[in-house]
Amino acid sequence: MECTFVSVSPLSDFPIQNLPFGVYSVNGESARVGVAIGDHVLDLPALSELGLFAQIDGLENSHSVFSKPYLNDFMALGRPVWRAVRKQLQEFLSNDSHPVRQQADKSLVCVELSKVAMHLPAKIGDYTDFYASREHATNVGVMFRGKDNALMPNWTHLPVGYHGRASSVVVSGTPLHRPNGQRRPDASKPPVFGPSVRLDYELEMAFFVGPGNALGEPMSLEQAEDCIFGVVLMNDWSARDIQAWEYVPLGPFLGKSFGTTVSPWVVTMDALEPFRVAQPPQDPQPLPYLAGSSATPGGYDISLEVHIKPHEDTEYHLLTKSNLKYMYWALRQQLTHHSISGCNMRPGDLCGTGTISGPTEDSFGSMLELSWSGQKDVVLGASGVTRKFIDDNDVIRITGHCQGNGFRIGFGECVGQILPAKHI
Amino acid sequence: MECTFVSVSPLSDFPIQNLPFGVYSVNGESARVGVAIGDHVLDLPALSELGLFAQIDGLENSHSVFSKPYLNDFMALGRPVWRAVRKQLQEFLSNDSHPVRQQADKSLVCVELSKVAMHLPAKIGDYTDFYASREHATNVGVMFRGKDNALMPNWTHLPVGYHGRASSVVVSGTPLHRPNGQRRPDASKPPVFGPSVRLDYELEMAFFVGPGNALGEPMSLEQAEDCIFGVVLMNDWSARDIQAWEYVPLGPFLGKSFGTTVSPWVVTMDALEPFRVAQPPQDPQPLPYLAGSSATPGGYDISLEVHIKPHEDTEYHLLTKSNLKYMYWALRQQLTHHSISGCNMRPGDLCGTGTISGPTEDSFGSMLELSWSGQKDVVLGASGVTRKFIDDNDVIRITGHCQGNGFRIGFGECVGQILPAKHI
Numbered sequence: 057m058e059c060t061f062v063s064v065s066p067l068s069d070f071p072i073q074n075l076p077f078g079v080y081s082v083n084g085e086s087a088r089v090g091v092a093i094g095d096h097v098l099d100l101p102a103l104s105e106l107g108l109f110a111q112i113d114g115l116e117n118s119h120s121v122f123s124k125p126y127l128n129d130f131m132a133l134g135r136p137v138w139r140a141v142r143k144q145l146q147e148f149l150s151n152d153s154h155p156v157r158q159q160a161d162k163s164l165v166c167v168e169l170s171k172v173a174m175h176l177p178a179k180i181g182d183y184t185d186f187y188a189s190r191e192h193a194t195n196v197g198v199m200f201r202g203k204d205n206a207l208m209p210n211w212t213h214l215p216v217g218y219h220g221r222a223s224s225v226v227v228s229g230t231p232l233h234r235p236n237g238q239r240r241p242d243a244s245k246p247p248v249f250g251p252s253v254r255l256d257y258e259l260e261m262a263f264f265v266g267p268g269n270a271l272g273e274p275m276s277l278e279q280a281e282d283c284i285f286g287v288v289l290m291n292d293w294s295a296r297d298i299q300a301w302e303y304v305p306l307g308p309f310l311g312k313s314f315g316t317t318v319s320p321w322v323v324t325m326d327a328l329e330p331f332r333v334a335q336p337p338q339d340p341q342p343l344p345y346l347a348g349s350s351a352t353p354g355g356y357d358i359s360l361e362v363h364i365k366p367h368e369d370t371e372y373h374l375l376t377k378s379n380l381k382y383m384y385w386a387l388r389q390q391l392t393h394h395s396i397s398g399c400n401m402r403p404g405d406l407c408g409t410g411t412i413s414g415p416t417e418d419s420f421g422s423m424l425e426l427s428w429s430g431q432k433d434v435v436l437g438a439s440g441v442t443r444k445f446i447d448d449n450d451v452i453r454i455t456g457h458c459q460g461n462g463f464r465i466g467f468g469e470c471v472g473q474i475l476p477a478k479h480i
Numbered sequence: 481m482e483c484t485f486v487s488v489s490p491l492s493d494f495p496i497q498n499l500p501f502g503v504y505s506v507n508g509e510s511a512r513v514g515v516a517i518g519d520h521v522l523d524l525p526a527l528s529e530l531g532l533f534a535q536i537d538g539l540e541n542s543h544s545v546f547s548k549p550y551l552n553d554f555m556a557l558g559r560p561v562w563r564a565v566r567k568q569l570q571e572f573l574s575n576d577s578h579p580v581r582q583q584a585d586k587s588l589v590c591v592e593l594s595k596v597a598m599h600l601p602a603k604i605g606d607y608t609d610f611y612a613s614r615e616h617a618t619n620v621g622v623m624f625r626g627k628d629n630a631l632m633p634n635w636t637h638l639p640v641g642y643h644g645r646a647s648s649v650v651v652s653g654t655p656l657h658r659p660n661g662q663r664r665p666d667a668s669k670p671p672v673f674g675p676s677v678r679l680d681y682e683l684e685m686a687f688f689v690g691p692g693n694a695l696g697e698p699m700s701l702e703q704a705e706d707c708i709f710g711v712v713l714m715n716d717w718s719a720r721d722i723q724a725w726e727y728v729p730l731g732p733f734l735g736k737s738f739g740t741t742v743s744p745w746v747v748t749m750d751a752l753e754p755f756r757v758a759q760p761p762q763d764p765q766p767l768p769y770l771a772g773s774s775a776t777p778g779g780y781d782i783s784l785e786v787h788i789k790p791h792e793d794t795e796y797h798l799l800t801k802s803n804l805k806y807m808y809w810a811l812r813q814q815l816t817h818h819s820i821s822g823c824n825m826r827p828g829d830l831c832g833t834g835t836i837s838g839p840t841e842d843s844f845g846s847m848l849e850l851s852w853s854g855q856k857d858v859v860l861g862a863s864g865v866t867r868k869f870i871d872d873n874d875v876i877r878i879t880g881h882c883q884g885n886g887f888r889i890g891f892g893e894c895v896g897q898i899l900p901a902k903h904i
């Protein structure tokens with residue numbers, strides 16, 4: 057499938073096979089829904105006015121849905137509508153004689169990506185973070201509890217997760233201040249207060265929930281599969297020292313909730329469909345509600361990279377190369393488990409996968425793992441700069457893509473800079 | 481201060497000294513903001529139209545603010561506006577010759593409480609639950625970790641809390657299904673799946689956040705004090721068996737998120753002002769950001785009761801008599817701590833206190849404590865009915881009030897029934 061409306065480089069993250077949804081604005085005008093194509097954004101309210109979505113069942117109010125500064129209304133409509141919109145966009149983009157193309161003023165329906173400001177894709181009602189990489193959970197477990205007790209007994213039976221803070225989820229590019237908080241560097245002394253000295257990133261992906269479920273009505277694996285709208289890159293910034301002191305017995309709190317960064321373009325599950333792969337074998341066999349008998353594999357082959365731009369330098373250096381396919385628990389298993397108690401999931405809810413570490417050292421998804429809890433220096437390229445954790449003014453960038461035959465389904469980037477702590 | 485507009489019994493929860501805010505509807509019409517007085521509700525949009533709030537700085541759009549089906553817009557306006565509205569309402573209610581009284585059609589501004597449906601007071605962006613009662617944390621700690629390790633080392637240094645699930649917070653009267661989930665009754669065998677068999681209540685109160693703070697801008701104790709809009713009763717339903725299996729190492733998740741019930745009337749901090757009492761002495765001295773030097777005591781003397789109506793019976797039986805004054809960590813300390821990392825709090829966010837247990841057995845705020853983890857029967861009155869945990873179709877009711885001189889500031893009730901689990 058070729059895109060004739062705009063030219064798209066084969067190296068672009070956003071070919072016609074991708075078509076991720078996002079919320080954008082130009083020149084401070086009101087934010088609305090757009091779709092990325094090459095180095096341009098298609099304006100969906102404008103295409104609505106031209107009637108591109110007029111025939112889609114269940115999308116009678118397309119102009120209203122796409123004029124919102126969030127994707128929640130669109131996410132609520134469900135897979136058949138998402139697919140129909142995707143199909144219309146692909147036809148519009150690839151067919152020179154498409155009737156809407158005759159009337160479309162290119163300058164109104166199409167904006168250069170370099171000129172837009174991106175916003176959070178959704179109003180996030182609830183944000184949950186899972187812990188679904190066996191390698192990451194094992195690494196952290198070895199550091200905190202020793203090799204013999206690394207994985208908790210529940211870990212292989214269910215996707216462990218916790219409720220996160222929705223208010224502080226920010227879009228890529230938003231700088232965050234290093235958090236202040238309590239930590240206890242010396243266990244024989246009282247805790248101290250001040251800026252975190254063990255600030256970390258976590259390489260994650262996260263999915264946005266579609267229609268969701270009513271309170272008290274769990275979702276099966278099949279329903280969960282249809283209920284995932286799409287996926288973004290996520291950096292779950294973590295203050296390890298604050299976290300270590302506060303987290304017993306109720307879990308992560310302020311060590312996480314000072315900020316979580318997501319990439320702005322939501323790549324749909326339809327775009328990811330060709331990149332399904334088997335998830336790692338699950339032993340023991342999960343309980344029936346998590347096992348199902350789906351015809352489709354539960355994993356996705358998505359290459360991920362984390363780079364750091366240390367404040368001493370103007371260049372990015374590779375920290376981590378990993379892949380979503382390493383995840384032990386599939387996205388649909390995470391979502392089914394989340395709803396099994398009857399907990400209601402709403403359109404726009406965000407679920408993080410947890411840190412995506414792979415089997416080898418260069419695939420570890422956090423500084424905690426790379427520096428093995430600060431015991432060794434991570435060397436950044438030939439410059440001689442080293443890190444154990446993140447310094448003030450360092451920038452962390454996550455990227456990801458699926459490699460197709462002559463094209464790539466990319467995720468754009470998830471970038472954030474850590475500013476110095478506020479004085480308290 | 482006497483109320484001459486409607487007659488109010490001295491036993492009423494809602495005298496003129498109270499004036500709690502809530503969201504109500506009549507006959508299926510659109511929900512809007514009301515204030516409870518005696519056994520009536522004042523309609524705030526109607527009083528806005530009559531100009532009652534016309535002179536209030538910062539409340540130029542009072543009709544729009546009060547016509548919303550949530551209090552978030554009002555909560556965002558801050559204490560001076562909340563106080564000015566309270567003052568106008570008290571003058572309107574107590575003064576027969578108040579100019580607005582001349583025009584007010586009583587049937588339009590005043591509805592019988594028995595005829596209204598109550599809704600959630602706010603769109604809750606984030607819900608956090610603390611763990612701020614020393615007695616409760618100690619009881620649970622003794623049961624799970626033994627007497628010597630009952631309180632974790634961090635507990636006396638900071639208000640321990642966790643992010644809860646906002647989507648499943650429901651208003652009093654909403655029935656909930658017993659959750660299904662994983663539990664492991666026999667630690668030598670794999671987990672099993674099915675309905676929770678250790679379903680519990682937790683007696684809590686919760687506060688709604690007012691204006692809040694920007695991301696990265698912590699609140700001092702003084703700012704936090706001014707940022708609390710008001711307080712409700714809360715039942716943090718808990719499935720102890722699901723919780724015990726899932727909660728390591730990331731904290732409570734599905735054992736909690738199947739539902740949390742709040743009372744509909746938000747009692748303002750101004751109404752509670754006369755009932756401030758010293759909070760329990762804090763040893764060790766908290767770190768400076770949590771210690772402050774406030775002129776006002778941090779506790780509130782609020783009597784609380786929990787009753788159960790077992791399915792075998794038509795009458796309520798007392799389970800617990802407790803008091804908010806037992807809380808070790810004050811509400812303002814909870815809120816300051818929450819923001820100290822820079823985490824942004826938004827209008828309408830909900831923060832639970834944690835289970836409010838007192839020093840004596842009859843003041844324990846959960847079945848877990850009353851039955852000492854199911855080791856003994858809790859006898860319900862003379863009927864011979866007993867419980868260790870909550871049975872299907874049982875009803876739990878929480879009530880609370882402050883006793884004034886000839887009046888009481890009541891909270892109404894927080895009621896919920898547990899329906900049988902869905903078959904999965």
Ligand SMILES: [Ca+2]
Pocket residue numbers: 185186258260292408410411
């Ligand atoms: Ca994480």
Ligand SMILES: [Ca+2]
Pocket residue numbers: 609610682684716832834835
């Ligand atoms: Ca609780």
Ligand SMILES: [Mg+2]
Pocket residue numbers: 291292293294312313314315316317
């Ligand atoms: Mg985070």
Ligand SMILES: [Mg+2]
Pocket residue numbers: 715716717718736737738739740741
């Ligand atoms: Mg709950």
Ligand code: NI
Pocket residue numbers: 096167168
């Ligand atoms: Ni161009």
